[in-house]
Structures are given as C-alpha cells and as structure tokens.
Amino acid sequence: MEKITRKGKRPLIIIDELQALAEIYFNGGRELLNEMFNFFVAMTKESHLCHVLIASSDGYFIERLYNDSKLRKTSELFEVDYLPKEDIVYWLNNLEKESNITDFTLTSEQIEYVWEHFGGSIWEISNLLGQFLKVCQDGMVPQEEMERVVARYVMQARSYFEEYAGLKKHRHSFFSEVNKSLAKGFFKETDLVALVESGVFTEDGLREELNGLVQKNFFYYNPTRAEYKLQGRSMEIGLGMFLHEVDAVRA
Known part of the structure; x- marks a missing residue:
C-alpha cells in the first residue's frame, strides 16, 4: 500500500456481501469483523493509504456496523437502488448496443409491460431477455409468449x-399491513403499529420478523x-396476488 501510494495512486479495497463474515470469532473470542474494521480505520483515517468500500444486500447488517463500530464519523453510506424508468426504457430500446441482442426488438407497449412487472430490476430483466430469445419469432416476441414468460416469474414471487x-395467521396479518402501506412505495415500522397494539406481535417480535425478511431478500431496508x-x-405483484387469494379463501 505504501509503495502504491508513493506512486501517487490511491488503492481501493472492495468487499462485497460482508455479512457472510458475521459472527466469526478467533483467537480467544475476538470478532473477525471488529478486527477487520480496526485495520480499515488504521489504513484509511490514520494512514491515508487507501479507500475501503463495503457492500451488503442486508440493510440491517449495514446499520449495525455503522452504529456499533468506529464508522459513524469516518464513513458515508451509499444506497444502490434499482435503475430508474428512463434507463430501463433506453436499455430495452437499444438491445443490440447494450446487450448484443439482435434476434428481436421490443415494442414500446412491450417495454412498458416489462417495466410494470419488473421495474428497474437489472437481473430479472436480463434473465427475462434470455427467456425471450427462446420464444422470439421473425424479429419479435409474440405478446402471448411474453405474457406467459412474465406470468411464470410473477407466480414464483x-x-x-x-x-x-x-x-400462520400472524404472518398473513403482517403481509396485509405491509401491503396497505405500499401505495407510497415504502413502509416504516410505525406503519405496522396496529400489529403491536392488537397483540399480533410484540415490538421485539415485529423487528425480528422484519429483520428475517430482509435477510431472506423479501424486503430491502434503507438504514x-x-x-x-x-x-x-415482481415481489409487490406477488404479494398482492397472495393476499387476494387468501381473502378469496376466507370469503
């Protein structure tokens, strides 16, 4: 690091999915993550030898690190979100340039259909395009084939x-309360207060449920x-379908 820095370069260390190293201890019970962050602070704040970028898909984990370590005054949180609509529309209008796909093009209505069902989810849309390659005909994707492929993804969700x-009725109630708050695009713990007041969950039990669903990638948490x-x-649509079926059975 010192040799590289003397050349006028600043190294960048990137560690993805850091939560995989949680709860690992060594040498008499010392926590691995705590030792790692002591090292990172020494390399960045104290020695100015590099930058360190930590990434995780678990927002609860990031929040715990940020609050419990030495990072609060020495680091900055960055949100990595799905792509906005204009980027998705550009991508799907330029498949040859952006994805090397020449077998088909999508109509503006089909692009809107993809956006309505997958939003800005890059991985899902990339996988979807791969499925379209299997069913395209004469430079296009038949609408009925598109709907069939999309329906399979939504049913999976x-x-x-x-x-x-x-x-488990308490989980049905939980998902129902979550769904009521999604019109604004997100929800907070305070939106679920009825679940605590009615005795469906304790406060700790509700937070444990939320934490578990973040870890299972049902929810994304912005600390x-x-x-x-x-x-x-697709998960929003899947939740709506699930609750609609539950209500139909109860009726």
Whole structure:
C-alpha cells in the first residue's frame, strides 16, 4: 500500500456481501469483523493509504456496523437502488448496443409491460431477455409468449409469500399491513403499529420478523431513512396476488 501510494495512486479495497463474515470469532473470542474494521480505520483515517468500500444486500447488517463500530464519523453510506424508468426504457430500446441482442426488438407497449412487472430490476430483466430469445419469432416476441414468460416469474414471487406464511395467521396479518402501506412505495415500522397494539406481535417480535425478511431478500431496508421496500416490482405483484387469494379463501 505504501509503495502504491508513493506512486501517487490511491488503492481501493472492495468487499462485497460482508455479512457472510458475521459472527466469526478467533483467537480467544475476538470478532473477525471488529478486527477487520480496526485495520480499515488504521489504513484509511490514520494512514491515508487507501479507500475501503463495503457492500451488503442486508440493510440491517449495514446499520449495525455503522452504529456499533468506529464508522459513524469516518464513513458515508451509499444506497444502490434499482435503475430508474428512463434507463430501463433506453436499455430495452437499444438491445443490440447494450446487450448484443439482435434476434428481436421490443415494442414500446412491450417495454412498458416489462417495466410494470419488473421495474428497474437489472437481473430479472436480463434473465427475462434470455427467456425471450427462446420464444422470439421473425424479429419479435409474440405478446402471448411474453405474457406467459412474465406470468411464470410473477407466480414464483407469489409462491415465496405462500411458502413463508403457510398457515400462520400472524404472518398473513403482517403481509396485509405491509401491503396497505405500499401505495407510497415504502413502509416504516410505525406503519405496522396496529400489529403491536392488537397483540399480533410484540415490538421485539415485529423487528425480528422484519429483520428475517430482509435477510431472506423479501424486503430491502434503507438504514439512512429507516424505510423498507419490497425487493422489486415482481415481489409487490406477488404479494398482492397472495393476499387476494387468501381473502378469496376466507370469503
């Protein structure tokens, strides 16, 4: 590091999915993460030898690190979100340039259809384009084939909620309260206060449920605003389908 710095360069250390190293101890019970961050602080704040970028898909984990370590006054949180609509529209209008796809093009209506079901989820849309390559005909994707492929993804998202909730009524109530708050695009713990007041959850039990669903990638948690979102538009649709079916059975 010192040799590189003397050449006028500043190294950048990137560690992704850091939560995989949580709860690891060594040498008499010292926590690995704590020792790592002591080293990072020494290399950055004290010695100015490099920058360190830590990434995690678990917002609760990032918040715990930020609050419990020496990072509060020595670091900055960055949010990595889904792409905005204008980027998705540009991408899907330029498949040859951006994805090397020449077998088909999408109509503006089909691009809107993809956006409505997947939002800015890059991975899901990339995978979707791969499925379209299997069903395209004469330089286009037949609408009925597109709807069939998309429906399979949405049904899979619905099944996630069904498998998780099972016959547990408290989880049905939980997802119902979450769904009521999604019109604004996110929800907070305070939006779920009725679940505590009615005795469905204790405060600690509710936070444990939220934490577990963040770790399972049902929800995304933004620690800077204490806000939750579902993990993508397909999960929003899947949740709505699941609750609609539950209500139909109860009726």
